[in-house]
Amino acid sequence: MKKIIKGNIFIIFALSLMVLAFAIESPARDDDAEYAAMIESGRKVYEVRCLLCHGENGDGNGLAGIIRRAERNGRILEIYPRDLAMGVFRFRTTPTGCLPVDQDIIDIISNGVPRSFMPSYKHLPREDIKAVREYIKTFSFRWEEEEPCEPISVNRPVWAGNPDSVRKGRKIYKEMKCGECHGYTGKGDGPKSNDLKDDQGKQILPFNFTTGNLKRGSSPENVYITFTTGLDGTGMPSYEDSLNEEDRWHLVSYTLQLMKKGE
Amino acid sequence: MYRRFYLILLLISGVVLFAFSILAIVKELNPEWKGYQSEYKKIFIDNAEGPEADVLAKQFDIGHKQIYLKRLKRVDRCMNCHAGVENPFMSEAEVPYRRHSGDYLDKHPVAEFGCTVCHDGQGRATNMKEAHGIEFDTHWDRPVLPFTYIESSCAGCHDAEMLKNNGAIKFAAGEKLFREKGCRGCHKLAGEGGVLGKNLDGIGSRPKHYFSLRYVEGDKTAYAWLREHFVDPAKIVPDSGMKVVLNDEEADLLTVYMLTMKSGEIPKEYRRIMNYPERPVTGEALYRMYCIACHTSGEQTIYDEIFGRTIPAIMNPSFLKSINDRLLTEMIKEGRNGTQMTAWKNDAAGLGDDEIQRIVAYITRNRPEAGPEPFGFTKFSADVRAGRELYKVRCAFCHGETGRGGKGFLGIDLANPVIQGADPEFLAVTVRDGRPGTTMVPFGEKGLKLEAREITDVVAYVRTLSMKE
Incomplete structure (x- = not known):
């Protein structure tokens, strides 16, 4: 009798283990199905709204091709749709070299990039935007191998934008040789401005501060984050290591004044 | 006490007056x-x-x-x-x-x-x-006048033909620039030219006070204004919409030419004008003179920040394939209301009918032989309501929710009379095949794979756009 019970206990134990294993596994299977559904709905939204510029494989070779835009100063900008398959993103809140966090991608999709004619999709349901975000991640292997870094926190000091800070910023602009690309008066016409190429070897133009808004928006916080994260894939480096936080804010004050947004 | 004070005051003022008189005399004797x-x-x-x-x-x-x-x-x-x-x-x-x-x-x-x-x-x-x-x-x-611009004075008495061979190289080069950069696309001179810019008649004899010299960095003179505004128009005139930007050398040359636009004439005894400048004859020369500043090579569309709209590619083969000469002539003659396109007919911008014909011939010289494959618009009964839903998803991000395009939108204004009055067949073909060279993508089989019925619906909806506000 004892033996039988012993054997039974073993069986019961084995059975309960199996049940447990199933119990752990089955929700995961639900997740998989959910993920697949999300990717599928993301693909649908992508095909209707994004494909014509960003292309079927997300490589930026859509049917619409290159967009040409004549700037105020007569220069013609050639705008290439972002190559999502590279897995390199310009507009992040994470340090240079990192993948963007989910919110970064959502911000770009919902706010758009007016300077490059990326429309705003604010009116889309939030689930659709999330689905597209997940679908975009399937284009690059980076998303499988890496995790996004911690986003950089932005604390705008009270003195940002005041005349003293602007003056210090002007000095930093000079010392850091920003003018070599962005021009000594911020007009994007520095001596190196005509030979700049992005990672794919396409010509890019440094930002002309006198022509309006930055691509990601010109709030002081956005300018600060651009200096801190750099624009990966372009010639714009991150100044996280070469300038301290205070100096970066001085630079923000000066560049905002160049954009005539100083307070 | 007081008397003495006034006496000294009188003495001092006398001395001062005397000194000034002597100084004046000395100065007058030694100019x-x-x-x-x-x-x-x-x-x-x-x-x-x-x-x-x-x-x-x-x-x-x-x-x-x-x-x-x-x-x-x-x-x-x-x-x-x-x-x-x-x-x-x-x-x-x-x-x-x-x-x-x-x-x-x-x-x-x-x-x-x-x-x-x-x-x-x-x-x-x-x-x-x-x-x-x-x-x-x-x-x-x-x-x-500085040495750089002195050749502008020669043109008061001599003609361009004579000056070209007799040392006034800058004047001749400036005149060529004026013809080829499309200045007359916006500026009227002697009754010919567009209306977006200032009239250039007599610009060379305008006094310097006619110009706003506030942002001029060099001498505060008319020629410095002209020169600097060729290099950076928006710096000198903050709301300038001038598109042609020249390098320093070209700016000098064109300034020379501008300064020759005098309103008064030198007396007849002094004038030695033998040949009057020939009017440009070929379609290409006319295109360069009037159209090139905005339409550039005409092969690619460019979104223009100053105009706040996309400038169409008028020499694009697919555009030429679908537009006939009559409609093109009409557009050039009457302009496009609501856009920056000027009416070029004789009593507006001063072009003769034959000149417009030559421009049309130049623009359409590369028109493909074969017309587009017919769409057969009438085969389907269109559903405007379904078209609207499709439009919202597929078209609105370029042409705008209202279809009026404009600032920040790549697409053209679909509510304008030319589109609204166009043959629906032509619109359907454009939606199906897109416009290579522009950002209008093909929505038919070759592109985004919309069904013919869906294209019909969208076109039907587009044709209702002018009815609403």
Whole structure:
């Protein structure tokens, strides 16, 4: 009798283990199905709204091709749709070299990039935007191998934008040789401005501060984050290591004044 | 006590007055030009070779000099300082003693032509500051012309053909630039040209106070304004919409040409105009003159920040395939209302019917032989409501929710009369095949794979766009 019970206990134990294993596994299977559904709905939204510029494989070779835009100063900008398959993103809140966090991608999709004619999709349901975000991640292997870094926190000091800070910023602009690309008066016409190429070897133009808004928006916080994260894939480096936080804010004050947004 | 105070006051003021009187007399007896003339005499005596010249040099009379030119209505006193202007012995001397460069004075003797007819400046003035009139506080309308722009004066009497071969290279180059950069696309000159920019008639004789000199960095003069605004229009005129930007050298050349646009005429006896400039004949020359500033090569669409809209590619084969000459001529003649496209007909921008025909022939020279594959718009019964839903998803992000395109949108205004009046077949073909070279993508089988029925619906909806606000 004892033996039988012993054997039974073993069986019961084995059975309960199996049940447990199933119990752990089955929700995961639900997740998989959910993920697949999300990717599928993301693909649908992508095909209707994004494909014509960003292309079927997300490589930026859509049917619409290159967009040409004549700037105020007569220069013609050639705008290439972002190559999502590279897995390199310009507009992040994470340090240079990192993948963007989910919110970064959502911000770009919902706010758009007016300077490059990326429309705003604010009116889309939030689930659709999330689905597209997940679908975009399937284009690059980076998303499988890496995790996004911690986003950089932005604390705008009270003195940002005041005349003293602007003056210090002007000095930093000079010392850091920003003018070599962005021009000594911020007009994007520095001596190196005509030979700049992005990672794919396409010509890019440094930002002309006198022509309006930055691509990601010109709030002081956005300018600060651009200096801190750099624009990966372009010639714009991150100044996280070469300038301290205070100096970066001085630079923000000066560049905002160049954009005539100083307070 | 008081009496003594007033006595001293009277004494001091007397002394001051006396001092000023003496100073005034001394200044009047030794004007600026007198110094130059005595210096000139010294150099002349040194440089003179041969007995005759020696005598001439010693006889040089220091005194006020002027020439009165009745026909030109000018009094020039420049030779008070520039005394050696016709003296062959002064070729090596320094300015202002130096002889006039080149052989210009052989054919334009000073006694007959004076100085200011070519050089501008204030002929009557007797000191340098007032005569040159460059400094802003002289308030002189026509400051002396710098060497760079002096060729502009030649055009007052000579024609371009003659000047081209006789040293006025800058003038000829400037004239060519004016023809080829499409200035007349926006600026009217002698009744021909667009209306977006200022009229250029008489721009070369406008006084400097006509220009807003606030942002000019160089001399506060008309020529400096012209030159700087060719290099960076928005710097000089903050709300300028001028599109053509020139490099420094081209800006100088075009400034020379601009300064020749004088409103007054030099008297007949002086004028030597033999050939009047030929009007451009070929379609290409006309296109360069009137269209190129906006439409550039005409092969690619460009979104223009200043205009706030996309400028269409009018030489794009797929555009030419779907538009006929009659419609194109009509568009050029009447312009596109609501856009920056000017009406070019004779009583608006001054182009003759034959000239417009030549432009049309030039634009359509590469029209593909085969027309587009017919769509068969009438095969389907269109559902406007379904079309609207499709439009919202597929078209609105380029053409806008209202279909009016405009600022920040890549797509054109679909509510404009040309689109609204167009054959629906033509619209359907455009939606199906897209416009290569532009951002309009094909929505048919070759592209985004919309069904023919869906395209019909969208086109039907687009044709209702002008009905709503």
